[in-house]
Amino acid sequence: MAEARQISSCLASVHTFSSMLARVLRLELRHTYLDNHPVLEFLVKIKTIIDDLTSVGDAATYHEHMDSILEGLPKDFDSVVALIESSLPHISIEEAEGLILAPELRLQKYVTHLVEQFLCANSESHSQKLLAVDVRS
Numbered sequence: 001m002a003e004a005r006q007i008s009s010c011l012a013s014v015h016t017f018s019s020m021l022a023r024v025l026r027l028e029l030r031h032t033y034l035d036n037h038p039v040l041e042f043l044v045k046i047k048t049i050i051d052d053l054t055s056v057g058d059a060a061t062y063h064e065h066m067d068s069i070l071e072g073l074p075k076d077f078d079s080v081v082a083l084i085e086s087s088l089p090h091i092s093i094e095e096a097e098g099l100i101l102a103p104e105l106r107l108q109k110y111v112t113h114l115v116e117q118f119l120c121a122n123s124e125s126h127s128q129k130l131l132a133v134d135v136r137s
Contacts, residue, residue, distance in 0.1 A: 043097050069093075070096075
């Protein structure tokens with residue numbers, strides 16, 4: 001009988017802890033913003049909190065997940081947010097994340113291309129200078 005009470009007390013403590021953790025996670029979810037972080041980092045943070053909520057037995061709904069993403073975005077994303085909101089509830093979380101990530105990925109691709117062009121131009125210029133020195137020698 002004493003063991004049953006002890007087990008019951010332990011289970012109650014676990015339940016209380018899980019409930020407190022779920023409240024903290026939900027608060028964190030509501031206060032997660034893109035700010036100056038990369039978009040992918042922001043989306044991974046939201047997904048981690050969603051997964052943590054599920055692991056403590058308090059799974060977030062599709063709408064809570066989508067709201068946490070959209071509400072965490074700054075004004076710069078208003079056109080993407082409007083597009084996603086007009087597609088609700090038929091757009092998946094993954095599709096919405098893709099739309100949010102697309103501009104940053106395009107920018108990274110463009111910057112990478114510019115850096116490659118710069119390095120290539122510098123390399124050619126350096127090679128021409130070396131050839132000019134060899135010719136004079």
